[in-house]
Amino acid sequence: MNDGFTNVQDVIENYKSAVYEQDVEKFVSAYATNIQVYDCWEDWEYKGISKWKEAVNGWFNHLKEGGVQLKVELNDLVVEENAGLAFIYSNMSLIAYNGSEEKLRQITNRFTFGLKKENNSWKIIHQHSSLSISMETGKCISNLK
DSSP states (O other), X not given: OOSOOSSHHHHHHHHHHHXXXXXXXXXXXXXXXXXXXXXXXXXXXXXXXXXXXXXXXXXXXXXXXXXXXXXXEEEEEEEEEOSSEEEEEEEEEEEEEOTTOOEEEEEEEEXXXXXXXXXXXXXXXXXXXXXXXXXXXXOEEOSOO
């Protein structure tokens, strides 16, 4: 687990490595205790670190049971920051691999993170993920543009 994130990029790298390692404690270490998450899976909203940690634990357990590891790629990444607040948005691809590094599937979501600097460490205070919906079919569009 990390004791602090002095740079916004540290938060991004922590997210990517924690997902790949399926390390719940490492993952949630970048989130504020009063995190507000709007998600496009399962429950559409999570308030507070305990609810978010519970959801992440379920996600990682599901991946482990399926023998899947995820690699995270951030496309068209934009970071805006000042001394105390930061805003990150990107198209985030989650690429699933099996144990032999065979690519199984990929999904791309739109992700936005709001961060606040607390005690000289960046923390995610808000996260929003979404998928586009086809007006013709009513189904989500999960591939990169």
